[in-house]
Amino acid sequence: xxxxxWCCGVVLGVASVPWAPGISVQGLxxxxxxxxCLGVVCGGTLGRPTWAGRGAMGAAGVSVGLLLVATLPQxxxxxxxxxxxxxxxxxxxxxxxxSISQWARPGGTWTSGSGRVRVRLPDARVPVGVxxxxxxxxxxxxxxxLPGAPDPVRSASRARIRTTIWVNEFALVGARALGRRPxxxxxxxxxxxxxxRSGVGDDHWSLLRRTxxxxxxxxxxxxxxxxxxxxxxxxxxxxxxxxxVRPVGVAAGWSWALGAxxxxxxxxxxxxxxxxxxxxxxxxxxxxxxxxxxxxxxxxLLACAAVAIVVVDPSAVASPSMQLSFxxxxxxxxxxxxxxxxxxxxxxxxxxxxxxxxGLTLGATVGTxxxxxxxxxxxxxxxxLANLFAxxxxxxxxxxxxxxxxxxPAFLEVFASTVGTGALELLFACLRPLAVEPLHPAVxxxxxxxxxxxxxxxxxxxxTAPLVICALGLRFVPLEDRVTFLDVGQGDAxxxxxxxxxxxxxxxxxPSDRVLxxxxxxxxxxxxxxxxxxxDADHLxxxxxxLRSLEVESLWVQDLDGLDEAIDIAEFxxxxxxxxxxxxxxxxxxxxxxxxxxxxxxxxDIGVAAEGRLAKRLPPVSVLKVPxxxxxxxxxxxxxxxxxxRIAVMGVGRHNRYGHPHPEVVDRYRRRDIALLxxxxxxxxxxxxxxxxxxxxxxxxxxxxxSPRSFRSKQKDPEGDQGETD
Numbered sequence: 270x271x272x273x274x275w276c277c278g279v280v281l282g283v284a285s286v287p288w289a290p291g292i293s294v295q296g297l298x299x300x301x302x303x304x305x306c307l308g309v310v311c312g313g314t315l316g317r318p319t320w321a322g323r324g325a326m327g328a329a330g331v332s333v334g335l336l337l338v339a340t341l342p343q344x345x346x347x348x349x350x351x352x353x354x355x356x357x358x359x360x361x362x363x364x365x366x367x368s369i370s371q372w373a374r375p376g377g378t379w380t381s382g383s384g385r386v387r388v389r390l391p392d393a394r395v396p397v398g399v400x401x402x403x404x405x406x407x408x409x410x411x412x413x414x415l416p417g418a419p420d421p422v423r424s425a426s427r428a429r430i431r432t433t434i435w436v437n438e439f440a441l442v443g444a445r446a447l448g449r450r451p452x453x454x455x456x457x458x459x460x461x462x463x464x465x466r467s468g469v470g471d472d473h474w475s476l477l478r479r480t481x482x483x484x485x486x487x488x489x490x491x492x493x494x495x496x497x498x499x500x501x502x503x504x505x506x507x508x509x510x511x512x513x514v515r516p517v518g519v520a521a522g523w524s525w526a527l528g529a530x531x532x533x534x535x536x537x538x539x540x541x542x543x544x545x546x547x548x549x550x551x552x553x554x555x556x557x558x559x560x561x562x563x564x565x566x567x568x569x570l571l572a573c574a575a576v577a578i579v580v581v582d583p584s585a586v587a588s589p590s591m592q593l594s595f596x597x598x599x600x601x602x603x604x605x606x607x608x609x610x611x612x613x614x615x616x617x618x619x620x621x622x623x624x625x626x627x628g629l630t631l632g633a634t635v636g637t638x639x640x641x642x643x644x645x646x647x648x649x650x651x652x653x654l655a656n657l658f659a660x661x662x663x664x665x666x667x668x669x670x671x672x673x674x675x676x677x678p679a680f681l682e683v684f685a686s687t688v689g690t691g692a693l694e695l696l697f698a699c700l701r702p703l704a705v706e707p708l709h710p711a712v713x714x715x716x717x718x719x720x721x722x723x724x725x726x727x728x729x730x731x732x733t734a735p736l737v738i739c740a741l742g743l744r745f746v747p748l749e750d751r752v753t754f755l756d757v758g759q760g761d762a763x764x765x766x767x768x769x770x771x772x773x774x775x776x777x778x779x780p781s782d783r784v785l786x787x788x789x790x791x792x793x794x795x796x797x798x799x800x801x802x803x804x805d806a807d808h809l810x811x812x813x814x815x816l817r818s819l820e821v822e823s824l825w826v827q828d829l830d831g832l833d834e835a836i837d838i839a840e841f842x843x844x845x846x847x848x849x850x851x852x853x854x855x856x857x858x859x860x861x862x863x864x865x866x867x868x869x870x871x872x873x874d875i876g877v878a879a880e881g882r883l884a885k886r887l888p889p890v891s892v893l894k895v896p897x898x899x900x901x902x903x904x905x906x907x908x909x910x911x912x913x914x915r916i917a918v919m920g921v922g923r924h925n926r927y928g929h930p931h932p933e934v935v936d937r938y939r940r941r942d943i944a945l946l947x948x949x950x951x952x953x954x955x956x957x958x959x960x961x962x963x964x965x966x967x968x969x970x971x972x973x974x975x976s977p978r979s980f981r982s983k984q985k986d987p988e989g990d991q992g993e994t995d
Contacts, residue, residue, distance in 0.1 A: 271322060271323065273566070273569045273572050274326040274327040278332075278333070279333050280576065280586060281331055282334020282336075282337075283335075283586050286427045286583070289335055337580060338427055338428075341385075341428065341429045341583070342385075343384055343429050344384035344386055344430045344431045345383075345386065348432075349374075349406065350405075351406075351407040352374075352404040353401075354369065354370055355369035355371075355385075355401060356400055357401050359397065359584065359585060360395055360540070362394065363389060363391070364388070364389055364390070366385050366430060366584065367385065367386060367401050369382045369383065384430075385428050385430050386431075386432045387425060387430050387434070388403050388436050390436050391436060395441060401439060402439060403436045403439035405436035405438075406435045406437070407432050407434045408434075408923075411971070412433075413756045413948070414756065414952075415784070417713035417714065417790040418787065418790075423970075424587040424588070425584060427587065428582065428584040450675075451671070451682060453468075454690070455693055457469055457473070457667070457693055458667070458686065460486055461486070461667065461668055461671035462672055462676060463538065469486065474486075477700070479705065479706070479707055480649050480652065480655040481634075481648070481652025481707075482652070482659045482700065485656075485660065487542065493549055494548050495664045496535045496668065496669075497529055499669060501528025502528075508524055525556040525559040526559075528552070529552045532549055533549045533552070533553060536548065536549040542590060543578060543588065543590040546577075546578055547591075550574035554574070567602050575595060596637045596639065597633040597637050598633075599724050600632040600636020601633055603636075603724050604631070604635045604636065604724065605628045608628045608632065623657060627654070627657060630653040631653055634648070635724070638710065642741070643711075643716070646711040646786055647708075648708040648710055650705060650707070654703060659696060663696070666688065669685075670686070670692065671685075709789055709818070711790045712740055712741065712790065716741070716790075719737070719740040720737060746768075746770055748768055749768050750766065750957070751956060752766070752867070752956050753766070753955045754920060754946075756968075756969070757778025757948075758779060759779065759807055759898070759929070760779045761775075761778065761808050762774070762776050762784050762808075762811060763871055764788075765864075767867075772793060772797055773797055774799050775800040775802065775871050776800065776808040776873070777808070777810065777811030778810065779806055779807045780810030782811075783811065784811040785815050793819070796819055796821050798823050799812060799824050800825040800862060801824070802871070802873030802874065803827075803831075803861045804831025804832050808873070813835060816839060816842070817842075822844070823844065824846050825847050825849065826846065826847070826848050827849045827851055828857060831857070849862060852879075855878065858875060858876055858879075859879040860879075867958055868890050868958075868982060869890060870892070870912065870914075872893070874896060874897040875897065877903065877905045880907070881907060883908070885911075889912055889913040889914070890912050890914050892915070892916045893943075894920070895920070895934075896908075898925075900931060904937055915943065915963065915980050916965065917945050918946045918948075918954050918956075919946065919947045920948050921947055921949045923949040944980060946967065952969030952972075953967060953968040962980065962981065962982060963982060964977045964980075965978045
């Protein structure tokens with residue numbers, strides 16, 4: 270039990286690194302040693318450990334976790350074109366962390382280096398453990414993010430990473446062979462064998478996601494466990510045959526050892542994703558215990574596996590892979606037994622087996638809910654029923670066939686591919702009736718912590734159920750008018766909220782579902798209006814998922830050029846389309862729909878010509894959304910002199926290829942004493958209306974929310990005082 274608390278403390282210590290005060294390595298070593306001794310003394314060597322002992326061991330683990338990160342070499346700071354060489358220590362999608370050994374500037378010589386950098390690869394995945402040589406543009410780790418989303422800057426700080434390299438070209442040194450490509454039109458057999466999911470079609474992905482079985486497509490602990498189990502069974506059968514000719518036989522523990530070794534080899538061959546690492550460590554621990562004739566406590570073994578993973582990659586603790594993988598197992602170990610205790614023991618077959626399968630899925634769902642609601646916001650309601658037959662079919666037919674077709678003897682490839690493909694077609698046929706619209710639970714980081722409560726107190730549903738309901742359903746309506754300019758990169762998106770409850774989304778940024786997920790985390794499932802200023806992708810792209818998913822009362826448009834898809838979605842979902850009169854601008858940008866709200870002007874991408882027309886018709890405003898991201902062809906002198914804004918907000922992406930904002934435009938705002946806020950510098954910007962003041966605060970990755978600042982509502986006349994800032 271004390272080991273469990275110590276391991277949990279280590280993981281918690283690594284997770285808390287971004288908020289921990291600077292402590293010397295020597296201080297952490299001394300603190301950890303003192304607390305460990307205190308934990309052993311308070312816990313006692315006999316009987317049940319006391320809470321004082323558990324707390325001391327947990328605190329000792331926290332100090333060790335902080336020490337693990339403190340002893341890592343500080344990552345280098347690179348800027349501009351850079352080449353690096355190093356070993357891949359962690360990989361997730363097209364992103365990887367490498368421990369560098371050398372680096373160079375263009376035309377320069379290789380120089381020795383240390384520490385870790387993060388690389389973003391061009392649509393490619395790399396396995397852990399290979400040497401990577403990459404060239405690209407080095408930048409600070411400061412990506413755009415929206416409030417409540419997982420913070421990539423704090424995640425990088427756990428591995429002491431300070432540089433991201435956007436790779437143009439790369440090469441792998443000593444990469445493993447990728448095996449054969451089986452005769453499989455679905456691409457799933459190869460995905461299960463080596464983790465290459467590039468051949469899986471969108472229709473199959475959609476079916477698996479809507480039925481809650483997409484986890485079966487990843488190289489997970491489930492697959493590693495199945496491979497180890499089948500190998501162990503074969504080894505056990507071989508041991509029995511040996512016993513026929515060798516009277517003393519072979520110890521049964523060695524079959525466990527062989528099974529564990531096979532599982533570890535499979536995990537490494539599949540690229541060592543976190544879920545496979547977790548399974549490999551757990552299986553190895555069980556095998557060692559069996560060989561030694563000992564019993565092992567599952568939660569303690571799982572906690573030890575978590576420590577082994579974060580020792581190698583501290584940033585893994587903030588990854589969805591680790592949170593989902595370990596959450597599922599904790600849910601099965603903690604929640605499933607509580608569910609099954611209510612099942613009568615004398616049910617006729619096969620009801621016990623079916624109920625146990627449903628109980629396992631429900632336990633895993635409760636365990637993964639905190640991470641799933643924070644990261645992905647999708648929950649298939651029929652997942653327990655779908656997994657009831659999908660998991661056995663994948664375990665005992667598809668996974669073995671995938672392994673043999675890719676890695677097995679060549680003469681078995683056709684047979685294994687045929688059987689595996691046939692099993693997949695059967696699986697898809699059974700899943701299609703269960704593919705219903707998923708639920709969308711959504712929480713921020715605090716809500717995710719609250720959703721952990723059922724894992725801590727599964728036997729107290731009267732306590733945990735209200736907490737879960739509040740985390741998923743309790744939302745707050747603003748008591749004041751406000752507008753939030755979202756940090757969506759190179760693009761524009763703004764949410765207008767009134768104290769009366771009405772909400773309007775003006776543009777949605779470039780194509781992605783980031784704005785949709787942010788709205789869900791805020792508890793916003795209905796919008797009174799969605800406004801498309803114009804059809805450029807950096808304004809329209811993020812609105813399409815919103816129109817498909819949320820309840821929208823009306824869609825406001827002006828120029829219909831390029832809006833066919835948005836109009837089709839609105840007509841299909843019964844959303845009223847409101848078209849405003851087109852004032853006949855020469856370009857799509859000049860035909861942007863302009864919105865005025867509570868002394869705030871949202872301008873789209875209008876240029877000088879449209880600005881001239883507005884300058885003659887509009888009164889001064891307090892807040893101005895800078896036209897066209899600060900382009901040189903906007904923010905004219907006449908326009909700014911007529912509107913006299915107190916605050917100007919510029920939606921612009923970091924390191925954008927357009928050179929926005931132009932220095933001349935920035936200088937125009939500064940010369941007029943207009944407070945200029947930029948999403949590439951300040952992040953998401955929230956402006957609230959409080960009487961004759963505007964209260965501003967901003968949110969940026971790695972920093973959180975800033976302290977609020979107060980501004981007068983409007984600039985005074987040029988002849989008088991120009992206003993003040995509190």
